[in-house]
Amino acid sequence: MSVVTRRAFLRSSGLGLGVLAGAGLAGCATAIKGDFAPKKGPRVVVIGGGWGGATAAKYVRLLDPNIEVVLIEPNRKFISCPFSNLVLAGVRTIDSLTMGYGGLRKHGVRIIHETATAIEPDQKRVRLGEGYLQYDRLVVSPGVDFQWEQVEGLAQNQDKVLHAWKAGPQTVQLAQQLASMPDGGVFVLSIPLAAYRCPPGPYERTSLVAWYLKTNKPKSKLIVLDANQNIISKAALFRAAWQAYPNIDYRPASRVIAVDPGSKEVRTEFDKIRYDVVNVIPPQRAGAIAVQADLVGGDKRWCEVNHVTYESVKQPGIHVIGDATIGLPVPKSGNVANAMGKITAASVVSLINGKQPPSLAPGNTCYSWVSDREAIAVVNAYRIENGKVVQIEQKLTPAQSPLVAERAVGWTQSIWADILA
Amino acid sequence: MSAMRLAMRLAMRLIMRLAMRLTPPGIALAAALALGALTGSAAHAAGPLDERGALQSVTCTACHGQAGNSRSGAMPIIAGQDAAYLKKQIADYAAGKRLSAEMEPYAKQVLNLGVDDVAAYFASRRREPTPIQAPADAVARGRSAAAQCAACHGPQGQGDVAKLIPSLAGQAPGYLREQMLLFKQDRRSPGDPALTALKALMKTIPDETFGDLAAYYSSLR
Numbered sequence: 001m002s003v004v005t006r007r008a009f010l011r012s013s014g015l016g017l018g019v020l021a022g023a024g025l026a027g028c029a030t031a032i033k034g035d036f037a038p039k040k041g042p043r044v045v046v047i048g049g050g051w052g053g054a055t056a057a058k059y060v061r062l063l064d065p066n067i068e069v070v071l072i073e074p075n076r077k078f079i080s081c082p083f084s085n086l087v088l089a090g091v092r093t094i095d096s097l098t099m100g101y102g103g104l105r106k107h108g109v110r111i112i113h114e115t116a117t118a119i120e121p122d123q124k125r126v127r128l129g130e131g132y133l134q135y136d137r138l139v140v141s142p143g144v145d146f147q148w149e150q151v152e153g154l155a156q157n158q159d160k161v162l163h164a165w166k167a168g169p170q171t172v173q174l175a176q177q178l179a180s181m182p183d184g185g186v187f188v189l190s191i192p193l194a195a196y197r198c199p200p201g202p203y204e205r206t207s208l209v210a211w212y213l214k215t216n217k218p219k220s221k222l223i224v225l226d227a228n229q230n231i232i233s234k235a236a237l238f239r240a241a242w243q244a245y246p247n248i249d250y251r252p253a254s255r256v257i258a259v260d261p262g263s264k265e266v267r268t269e270f271d272k273i274r275y276d277v278v279n280v281i282p283p284q285r286a287g288a289i290a291v292q293a294d295l296v297g298g299d300k301r302w303c304e305v306n307h308v309t310y311e312s313v314k315q316p317g318i319h320v321i322g323d324a325t326i327g328l329p330v331p332k333s334g335n336v337a338n339a340m341g342k343i344t345a346a347s348v349v350s351l352i353n354g355k356q357p358p359s360l361a362p363g364n365t366c367y368s369w370v371s372d373r374e375a376i377a378v379v380n381a382y383r384i385e386n387g388k389v390v391q392i393e394q395k396l397t398p399a400q401s402p403l404v405a406e407r408a409v410g411w412t413q414s415i416w417a418d419i420l421a
Numbered sequence: 422m423s424a425m426r427l428a429m430r431l432a433m434r435l436i437m438r439l440a441m442r443l444t445p446p447g448i449a450l451a452a453a454l455a456l457g458a459l460t461g462s463a464a465h466a467a468g469p470l471d472e473r474g475a476l477q478s479v480t481c482t483a484c485h486g487q488a489g490n491s492r493s494g495a496m497p498i499i500a501g502q503d504a505a506y507l508k509k510q511i512a513d514y515a516a517g518k519r520l521s522a523e524m525e526p527y528a529k530q531v532l533n534l535g536v537d538d539v540a541a542y543f544a545s546r547r548r549e550p551t552p553i554q555a556p557a558d559a560v561a562r563g564r565s566a567a568a569q570c571a572a573c574h575g576p577q578g579q580g581d582v583a584k585l586i587p588s589l590a591g592q593a594p595g596y597l598r599e600q601m602l603l604f605k606q607d608r609r610s611p612g613d614p615a616l617t618a619l620k621a622l623m624k625t626i627p628d629e630t631f632g633d634l635a636a637y638y639s640s641l642r
Contacts, residue, residue, distance in 0.1 A: 142632045185534065272511045289453075342480070342482075343479065358476045360477070363483070365483065365484065379525075380526060382530065383533045392529045395523075395526045398522065409524070410496040410595060410596075411483075411484055414482075414492065414493045421492075
């Protein structure tokens with residue numbers, strides 16, 4: 001095991017030299033010791049390179065190039081969750097949703113492909129490897145982690161009972177399981193109680209799996225076990241879309257409490273259902289680092305934040321954005337995370353420069369596919385009132401249509417560029 | 422070699438590499454970033470934070486692109502569009518006159534944020550034409566069909582500020598096609614007297630020609 005010299009490390013990471021490269025840190029974990037990149041000026045560290053964190057990192061650089069930005073993200077590629085249900089249905093490839101972080105490096109963001117293991121708020125530093133990074137302000141965009149323990153049999157069968165709720169290898173594996181299911185088979189989809197990432201996502205998945213089965217395996221059935229009392233987003237539009245899919249057996253108030261891949265059965269409080277392919281979307285909480293750093297509330301699940309600056313109500317100097325937050329009247333969506341990333345960037349830059357943070361509210365645009373060519377949308381607009389985010393209006397598309405689907409494609413192209421380009 | 426000289430050499434190598442890849446403004450920015458960070462200088466003028474409308478506009482970029490220069494086919498470019506035209510669209514969206522499930526809530530949000538600032542911000546951005554390359558044959562067909570549009574939108578699709586007629590040059594083609602369909606079906610701003618003649622004209626144009634017209638106008642610079 002070689003210890004890379006500090007100079008070589010700095011060269012390979014682009015840290016501390018003020019250059020734009022910020023190349024990856026392949027195999028450099030051994031070099032991460034002590035204060036491995038001493039702070040020379042104001043620095044913002046961002047944990048998590050998803051929709052919120054990557055946006056925040058880019059916008060801090062756009063708003064003030066004098067601030068050094070370090071993004072900590074273990075994955076070398078960004079894979080979009082929005083549109084990943086199309087991969088299950090065989091309409092899109094995972095490659096078409098996969099992007100690199102090169103665009104952020106061009107903005108001068110330094111990226112470390114490692115996992116942040118702890119936050120030390122008193123010292124204002126983030127631990128990773130055997131070392132740490134200091135910050136003036138920290139943005140935590142940890143996404144969600146799964147509460148495996150909430151469903152019996154889930155923790156020990158993570159390789160067999162797929163969630164496919166973080167786009168990536170599981171998305172492809174579930175698509176393969178669906179494709180190799182015999183015609184006449186039963187696909188069971190389990191939806192957790194809200195709150196979870198992407199409220200309409202499970203119903204979009206229902207629509208697209210049903211479309212796939214209707215098109216390719218017409219004797220098959222889709223049983224949807226929803227822990228919620230009803231469809232929790234775009235209900236009327238989804239119900240209208242499902243008129244075309246008599247293969248859907250939607251069962252509200254049906255919380256899955258156990259899964260057994262041996263007997264291929266899931267259990268609800270009232271029932272046992274046999275499956276050929278199962279997809280359990282587990283209950284969720286904020287990503288692990290938020291729990292470690294005591295950013296979560298009494299429920300140990302979600303992080304409460306200031307509605308204007310996204311600063312944690314528990315830890316000053318740490319801003320939390322994206323799906324991990326709670327208390328704002330906004331859905332856990334990619335568009336909201338992107339908006340929070342920009343607003344937080346503006347707040348952080350203002351605070352570092354001794355200015356008043358602007359009063360900006362996020363917006364939510366959320367498209368859902370209901371077949372291979374038609375989509376629906378919901379949009380929420382917000383304003384700040386007495387320091388709190390309040391909704392101005394929610395509006396739904398009047399019906400599903402190919403034109404909405406075209407705009408959905410346009411939205412991904414624009415917002416992926418807003419996050420990464 | 423001293424650390425400083427090493428740093429300078431690395432920075433220069435990067436600047437040269439970037440210079441070969443980037444457009445001229447990009448070079449300037451890259452050089453400024455690299456040198457600024459190297460010397461630790463805080464020499465930047467009033468930043469984007471202080472620019473009128475910049476912060477109120479961050480929500481818009483998710484769909485409309487950086488500085489309003491959407492790179493997608495379906496989302497319109499609003500950079501460089503006349504401010505009065507942009508303000509009228511926001512007012513019409515918010516009032517439910519120009520029908521859009523997506524834009525009606527956002528228009529209300531823009532009114533809350535300050536429509537004058539947001540419109541001024543996007544109007545003052547330099548328009549970067551859509552990167553979507555239209556097929557040459559569609560552009561050619563569109564050019565011959567466009568004579569009737571030029572009367573109002575101008576020979577180069579530049580629009581007419583005095584009459585609140587928007588610039589179409591370099592606009593996203595999917596957006597242009599969708600709007601022509603909506604005009605023809607009287608689903609954009611139904612009952613707006615300023616659009617009566619336009620809608621009558623659209624009714625005389627076959628749907629398939631809209632794609633050609635969109636290709637042509639998106640190709641103009």
